[in-house]
Amino acid sequence: MGRHFNKGGTAALLAATALAMAGCTTAGEERPATGAAPVAGEEPYASTYQAYPGQPTAIVGATIYDGAGGRIENGTVLFADGKVVGIGDAGLAIPAGYTRVDGTGRFVTPGIIDIHSHLGDYPTPSVDAHSDGNEATSPTTPEVWAEHSVWPQDPGFSRALANGGITALQILPGSANLMGGRSVTLKNVPSRTVQGMKFPGAPYSMKMACGENPKRVYGGRGRAPSTRMGNFAVNRETWIEAQDYMAEDDPDRDLAMETLSGVLSGDIMIQNHCYRADEMALVMSMAEEFGYKVAAFHHAVESYKIADMLRDNDVCSAVWADWYGFKMEAYDAIPENAALIQNQGACVVIHSDDENGIQRLNQEAAKAQADGRRMGIDIADADVISWITLNAARAMGIADMTGSLEAGKMADVVLWNGDPLSVYSRPEMVWIDGAMMYDMNDSAMRPVSDFELGQPGEGDVK
Amino acid sequence: MKRLLTLATFALALAATPVAAQDIAITGATVATGDGSDPITNATVVVQNGRVVAAGSGVAVPAGMQTVDGSGMWVTPGIFASITNLGLVDVDAVAQSNDVNASDSPFGAALDVSPVINPNAQDFAYSRAGGVTRASVMPGAGASIFAGQGAIVDLGADYDAVRHPRAFQYVEMGERGAWLAGGSRTSAHALLRNALLEAGSFGDAAQLTGGRKTDGNRLGQTIGLDARFTPDADRSSDVLLTRFDAAALVPVVNGEQKLYVGVERASDILSILALKEEFPALDMVLVGVAEGWMVADRIAAAGVPVISAALRDLPVSFEQLAATQSNVGRMLDAGVTVAIGGYDSSGDHPRGLPQMAGNMVALNRVPGATGMSWGEAFAAITSVPAAIAGLEGRVGVLAQGAHGDIVVWDGDPLETSSAPVRVFIDGVEQPLVNHQTRLRDRYRSLDESKLPRAYER
Numbered sequence: 064m065g066r067h068f069n070k071g072g073t074a075a076l077l078a079a080t081a082l083a084m085a086g087c088t089t090a091g092e093e094r095p096a097t098g099a100a101p102v103a104g105e106e107p108y109a110s111t112y113q114a115y116p117g118q119p120t121a122i123v124g125a126t127i128y129d130g131a132g133g134r135i136e137n138g139t140v141l142f143a144d145g146k147v148v149g150i151g152d153a154g155l156a157i158p159a160g161y162t163r164v165d166g167t168g169r170f171v172t173p174g175i176i177d178i179h180s181h182l183g184d185y186p187t188p189s190v191d192a193h194s195d196g197n198e199a200t201s202p203t204t205p206e207v208w209a210e211h212s213v214w215p216q217d218p219g220f221s222r223a224l225a226n227g228g229i230t231a232l233q234i235l236p237g238s239a240n241l242m243g244g245r246s247v248t249l250k251n252v253p254s255r256t257v258q259g260m261k262f263p264g265a266p267y268s269m270k271m272a273c274g275e276n277p278k279r280v281y282g283g284r285g286r287a288p289s290t291r292m293g294n295f296a297v298n299r300e301t302w303i304e305a306q307d308y309m310a311e312d313d314p315d316r317d318l319a320m321e322t323l324s325g326v327l328s329g330d331i332m333i334q335n336h337c338y339r340a341d342e343m344a345l346v347m348s349m350a351e352e353f354g355y356k357v358a359a360f361h362h363a364v365e366s367y368k369i370a371d372m373l374r375d376n377d378v379c380s381a382v383w384a385d386w387y388g389f390k391m392e393a394y395d396a397i398p399e400n401a402a403l404i405q406n407q408g409a410c411v412v413i414h415s416d417d418e419n420g421i422q423r424l425n426q427e428a429a430k431a432q433a434d435g436r437r438m439g440i441d442i443a444d445a446d447v448i449s450w451i452t453l454n455a456a457r458a459m460g461i462a463d464m465t466g467s468l469e470a471g472k473m474a475d476v477v478l479w480n481g482d483p484l485s486v487y488s489r490p491e492m493v494w495i496d497g498a499m500m501y502d503m504n505d506s507a508m509r510p511v512s513d514f515e516l517g518q519p520g521e522g523d524v525k
Numbered sequence: 526m527k528r529l530l531t532l533a534t535f536a537l538a539l540a541a542t543p544v545a546a547q548d549i550a551i552t553g554a555t556v557a558t559g560d561g562s563d564p565i566t567n568a569t570v571v572v573q574n575g576r577v578v579a580a581g582s583g584v585a586v587p588a589g590m591q592t593v594d595g596s597g598m599w600v601t602p603g604i605f606a607s608i609t610n611l612g613l614v615d616v617d618a619v620a621q622s623n624d625v626n627a628s629d630s631p632f633g634a635a636l637d638v639s640p641v642i643n644p645n646a647q648d649f650a651y652s653r654a655g656g657v658t659r660a661s662v663m664p665g666a667g668a669s670i671f672a673g674q675g676a677i678v679d680l681g682a683d684y685d686a687v688r689h690p691r692a693f694q695y696v697e698m699g700e701r702g703a704w705l706a707g708g709s710r711t712s713a714h715a716l717l718r719n720a721l722l723e724a725g726s727f728g729d730a731a732q733l734t735g736g737r738k739t740d741g742n743r744l745g746q747t748i749g750l751d752a753r754f755t756p757d758a759d760r761s762s763d764v765l766l767t768r769f770d771a772a773a774l775v776p777v778v779n780g781e782q783k784l785y786v787g788v789e790r791a792s793d794i795l796s797i798l799a800l801k802e803e804f805p806a807l808d809m810v811l812v813g814v815a816e817g818w819m820v821a822d823r824i825a826a827a828g829v830p831v832i833s834a835a836l837r838d839l840p841v842s843f844e845q846l847a848a849t850q851s852n853v854g855r856m857l858d859a860g861v862t863v864a865i866g867g868y869d870s871s872g873d874h875p876r877g878l879p880q881m882a883g884n885m886v887a888l889n890r891v892p893g894a895t896g897m898s899w900g901e902a903f904a905a906i907t908s909v910p911a912a913i914a915g916l917e918g919r920v921g922v923l924a925q926g927a928h929g930d931i932v933v934w935d936g937d938p939l940e941t942s943s944a945p946v947r948v949f950i951d952g953v954e955q956p957l958v959n960h961q962t963r964l965r966d967r968y969r970s971l972d973e974s975k976l977p978r979a980y981e982r
Contacts, residue, residue: 115642188846195980222838226850275618315611367964368978386872387961388648390618397961403968418839419870426880426941433942437935438965479863480890486941489891504892515840517790519847524894525838 081089110261114496119143121157125166128469130173132453134445141472145497174230174475176455179414182215197237206318207244213257216512219418226422228477228490238272238336266460272336302353338392340368359458364396370407379410379458384427402435429484546952548577550586554595558923559907561604572929581924587967603658603930605910605921606875607866612642626667633669635769639676639690641975653680656945658930666697681950693783724774780806789817790844815845821859830862854895864910877878878906883939
């Protein structure tokens with residue numbers, strides 16, 4: 064397998080720590096709201112993110128999409144101390160001391176969430192020296208953690224904030240490997256360190272990939288896997304290895320096995336790159352064989368062919384609106400994919416996998432909605448917004464903390480200068496944990512990465 | 526909308542023989558003519574014998590002409606997609622189906638896409654269904670800084686796609702050109718100059734005056750002499766170009782074939798503009814031009830048009846450090862002729878051009894940014910790219926005598942929610958059925974209680 068079996072440390076203690084990491088106790092939407100704040104020292108590379116100061120704020124007169132399928136005309140959004148206080152219609156009382164923001168003619172959504180990004184681990188400039196997203200030296204690298212590749216100075220974070228209203232995002236390892244390593248979920252707040260961006264309490268996910276990429280990368284080197292059946296064989300052998308590791312009384316420290324046992328224990332979620340319907344069905348069977356759950360299939364261009372199975376297995380599909388044709392397994396991609404998935408009652412997430420696309424997830428969702436409408440599938444605007452907010456949060460295990468404008472959740476809020484489902488609208492203001500991090504009308508409220516200082520176009524609107 | 530759709534039932538196979546154009550008038554629609562002006566409400570478009578007769582308000586419908594009620598619809602010229610690989614590829618990552626880059630070819634400038642364009646490629650049909658009616662198709666530079674010769678195509682469902690073969694030569698002069706030239710821009714510049722000088726002297730020796738005029742009076746019906754196939758001339762032993770490549774560059778040196786130059790960095794743009802001093806006949810178009818806004822006045826003064834992707838705003842490379850979504854708008858304001866075209870990212874396809882243009886309109890509402898008016902943005906994907914391709918007034922615009930390339934949309938064409946309802950090319954209504962629409966229809970239901978989905982077609 065080519066995996067290192069590192070020894071050292073107090074194995075049992077550390078393995079237990081990995082399984083009991085704060086914020087990782089359960090996966091998915093059932094996760095209790097308690098224990099969101101990790102205690103420093105308990106978790107390696109722990110989040111040091113702290114919300115920036117904010118004002119108690121009332122956005123009034125806006126159309127509100129609450130992220131959970133609700134829509135309020137001429138509504139009011141209240142937040143204070145980093146949390147949503149409440150939303151309601153024009154009758155909602157505004158407590159004393161709140162700063163009013165005029166939302167007339169504007170729209171409010173929860174912060175937009177991208178479940179599939181490589182910002183930081185494939186940052187711009189896209190030079191070889193920055194290619195840190197695929198540890199393509201072994202088909203299974205559960206031992207790597209994406210956060211150790213993230214360059215916080217990637218200028219892409221600021222574009223995602225200003226143009227896309229992105230407040231949280233999951234950075235995934237690439238798809239060269241069957242098991243690519245751990246993801247990291249970030250707050251889209253600039254920081255000198257990746258720890259300063261880590262979303263407190265977000266569970267880890269492990270990235271998996273099926274199909275063409277792993278078999279091409281490794282088959283091309285004359286080693287397994289070189290076929291789709293090889294993909295499954297290597298995966299299954301690795302899961303068996305993890306089961307054996309978990310059965311040991313006092314196993315030696317093993318980073319790969321710690322991640323895999325975290326998956327089998329339900330503490331670490333699975334984000335599975337997969338295009339073809341038949342392969343997704345096989346992966347769901349593999350998950351059943353070894354007793355884990357796939358949170359979301361990513362790219363999933365053929366989900367529309369098995370949307371009923373995805374619904375029954377409660378697996379989300381994180382998809383593009385209309386990418387197609389760039390590789391064989393994307394040949395049957397259709398723009399009605401998202402609408403057909405939703406129509407079967409399965410979970411839709413619109414993702415980017417792209418430093419440009421992350422700036423326009425709202426437009427991608429709007430296109431997918433319109434393609435559905437043209438074939439007779441009407442999906443309400445407010446439900447479409449959930450594709451890029453609450454559904455993404457669900458599949459990332461952070462839905463109890465963000466993703467909708469529910470009282471008590473993080474005040475991750477975007478004020479748009481028009482309907483976010485229109486091409487003509489842009490974020491006007493973005494708050495993260497109640498702190499204003501972007502204001503279209505104030506050039507001082509636009510972050511500039513170290514890389515861009517003193518360069519042509521520094522501080523330019525982008 | 527139903528009444529419009531009923532006419533659009535076609536088989537999937539391409540017509541082997543030309544289909545007759547139909548005379549048609551669309552009334553009561555919102556009409557955007559593509560010339561940069563604002564849309565006109567309650568307007569009429571008349572197409573006769575495959576050509577636009579009139580478009581606007583107060584246009585009379587000729588007696589007896591088939592009339593379609595366009596109320597609630599938008600009618601526009603078809604989208605002109607610049608710098609595409611339409612018909613050159615079925616699946617990008619399936620090498621056998623991909624004719625974009627000829628990385629191991631002995632030839633560069635001599636490569637010509639016109640005989641290999643396949644109008645049955647699905648991207649042709651998808652783009653057509655997205656309202657793209659004409660496009661420039663370009664080879665990728667694989668083995669030489671010279672990618673070869675691009676063509677202008679129409680997207681009609683027939684085998685006469687290539688309307689203007691060898692319309693332009695393409696050369697890479699940025700980072701990619703440097704890499705192809707052997708590792709440095711110095712080599713790319715040396716190769717370019719050497720090639721143009723060799724082509725010039727080769728043309729004299731072979732008594733070649735060029736390929737054929739690209740003045741647009743011949744739209745593929747009369748394909749002129751291809752310089753590459755003329756008799757050899759004496760060549761000295763130290764030449765770098767094959768005879769075939771040298772001959773292909775003769776019309777470039779003579780200014781009879783456009784030279785598209787791929788370039789991003791501000792300083793590189795100026796170096797390319799300076800080429801006109803050495804080779805005054807060059808008829809250049811700049812492609813890419815991410816940092817064009819920094820030297821926009823110089824580009825405008827040189828009178829060289831630009832084709833640029835609109836939404837690049839990241840320092841993807843050291844030649845794009847100043848990339849901004851305001852690039853196109855700022856160049857436009859400086860007086861540069863700018864078309865929106867090319868690909869921004871892996872998900873981009875020609876049918877995404879309206880979204881790109883729509884974002885330019887959105888930008889006008891961002892303080893400090895420079896966007897485009899609706900009319901400017903729509904012109905940048907219709908009449909302007911057509912004019913840059915040498916088809917001014919005849920393509921990409923609803924003007925009298927222009928090709929009858931008409932798209933009827935179910936809403937504002939730049940809006941994400943809109944799509945074409947009917948597409949005409951030279952007055953011929955086009956099928957909008959394709960692999961994607963068939964899959965959509967098959968999987969509308971997942972019911973297999975009687976038979977597998979494989980029987981649903």
